[in-house]
Amino acid sequence: MKLFDVYPLYNVEPVSALGFEIIDSKGDTYFDFYGGHAVISIGHSHPKYIKSLTDQLNRIAFYSNSVLNPMQNEVAQRIADVSGLNNYQLFFVNSGAEANENALKLASFHNGRKKVIAFKKAFHGRTSAAVNVTPDAKIVAPINATFEKVFFDLTDIEGVCEEIFQGDVAAVIIEGIQGVGGVHVPSAELLQKIQKACTLTDTVLILDEVQSGYGRSGKFFAFQHAEGVEPDVVTMAKGMGNGFPVGGLLIHEKFAPRMGMLGTTFGGNQLACAACISVLDVIKSENLMHNAQVIGDYAMAELKKVHGVKEVRGMGLMIGFSFDFPIAELRKRLVYNEHIFIGSSSEPNTIRFLPPLTIGKKEIDILVAALNRAIATLFS
Numbered sequence: 208m209k210l211f212d213v214y215p216l217y218n219v220e221p222v223s224a225l226g227f228e229i230i231d232s233k234g235d236t237y238f239d240f241y242g243g244h245a246v247i248s249i250g251h252s253h254p255k256y257i258k259s260l261t262d263q264l265n266r267i268a269f270y271s272n273s274v275l276n277p278m279q280n281e282v283a284q285r286i287a288d289v290s291g292l293n294n295y296q297l298f299f300v301n302s303g304a305e306a307n308e309n310a311l312k313l314a315s316f317h318n319g320r321k322k323v324i325a326f327k328k329a330f331h332g333r334t335s336a337a338v339n340v341t342p343d344a345k346i347v348a349p350i351n352a353t354f355e356k357v358f359f360d361l362t363d364i365e366g367v368c369e370e371i372f373q374g375d376v377a378a379v380i381i382e383g384i385q386g387v388g389g390v391h392v393p394s395a396e397l398l399q400k401i402q403k404a405c406t407l408t409d410t411v412l413i414l415d416e417v418q419s420g421y422g423r424s425g426k427f428f429a430f431q432h433a434e435g436v437e438p439d440v441v442t443m444a445k446g447m448g449n450g451f452p453v454g455g456l457l458i459h460e461k462f463a464p465r466m467g468m469l470g471t472t473f474g475g476n477q478l479a480c481a482a483c484i485s486v487l488d489v490i491k492s493e494n495l496m497h498n499a500q501v502i503g504d505y506a507m508a509e510l511k512k513v514h515g516v517k518e519v520r521g522m523g524l525m526i527g528f529s530f531d532f533p534i535a536e537l538r539k540r541l542v543y544n545e546h547i548f549i550g551s552s553s554e555p556n557t558i559r560f561l562p563p564l565t566i567g568k569k570e571i572d573i574l575v576a577a578l579n580r581a582i583a584t585l586f587s
């Protein structure tokens with residue numbers, strides 16, 4: 208049987224990994240500055256992570272959400288502890304799209320409305336409602352396009368607020384930092400004004416922190432850089448399980464659950480919780496949010512000096528840097544000549560840098576040197 212062929216692939220087969228390093232089937236070592244789309248938060252094969260998952264596998268891997276699972280409460284407690292968000296409830300899912308799907312559903316349950324405000328260049332996932340608020344016509348099937356959505360520029364504060372004040376908007380969904388769109392940071396003013404307008408109109412504010420959350424921006428969630436913003440729902444996934452597929456929603460305490468309102472077979476299983484607990488443990492014990500801030504500042508400064516770089520954007524260890532030429536060939540040379548994994552985005556000229564949060568200055572220097580070498584070969 209053939210695979211359903213939807214992914215352009217690099218000709219590299221990883222077989223093991225440790226920290227930032229990935230070893231392929233030929234025994235070659237690669238540096239990971241991408242974490243497989245921002246997933247690897249605490250580094251590959253962290254000993255605490257391996258122990259937590261192995262121990263759990265030897266006890267029980269899975270039972271459904273029809274029995275007690277205190278590990279779920281422990282994850283909730285630990286998220287509250289590291290994020291400082293104490294007035295939220297946690298609902299587990301399995302991916303980022305599923306987190307956003309449930310957030311949109313919850314919003315519509317709450318105020319009975321259907322229209323959604325989202326942003327140009329956003330990406331919220333591929334499930335039905337999530338993809339309908341993702342402005343990429345190529346990935347929206349007719350069956351997904353079932354409710355009205357309006358897309359605004361991240362700078363159009365007035366336009367967004369006017370639309371919210373129409374009073375018929377179910378939800379505003381916005382990434383803490385736009386990722387797939389090329390790393391664009393919404394202004395604190397935008398988030399604060401949306402928050403106010405949402406509160407006055409009973410519109411649900413959903414912060415999609417699937418990529419920007421879990422310490423990557425230097426705070427646990429990127430929206431926490433904007434003072435006073437208190438979303439109704441925060442969605443998360445990627446860094447949450449360091450590779451184990453798990454996602455979640457933080458739902459403000461003002462939303463009351465009712466039996467059967469949301470549900471999932473796999474979400475929050477024991478093995479997923481073991482992954483989450485070890486990730487949160489390492490983020491706290493290794494001070495990774497602080498590391499993301501300090502090393503992120505260093506990386507921003509160093510990347511600005513790279514030959515041909517026109518703009519560097521982002522926060523902490525979520526950085527996009529743009530050139531005045533398309534980066535596809537450069538990325539190929541980085542993989543094959545320099546053995547470096549780094550990301551692209553929907554902007555052809557922008558590279559996305561989303562390394563494990565454990566990275567240090569030494570690794571940034573390795574990246575910068577490799578970039579300069581690879582760029583020199585492009586123009587020689």
Ligand SMILES: Cc1ncc(COP(=O)(O)O)c(C=O)c1O
Pocket residue numbers: 244302303304305307330331332333382386387415416417418419444445
């Ligand atoms: C901001 C954001 N939201 C949602 C998603 C979808 O997550 P998943 O691929 O886990 O469904 C992504 C994936 O890239 C994302 O970056």
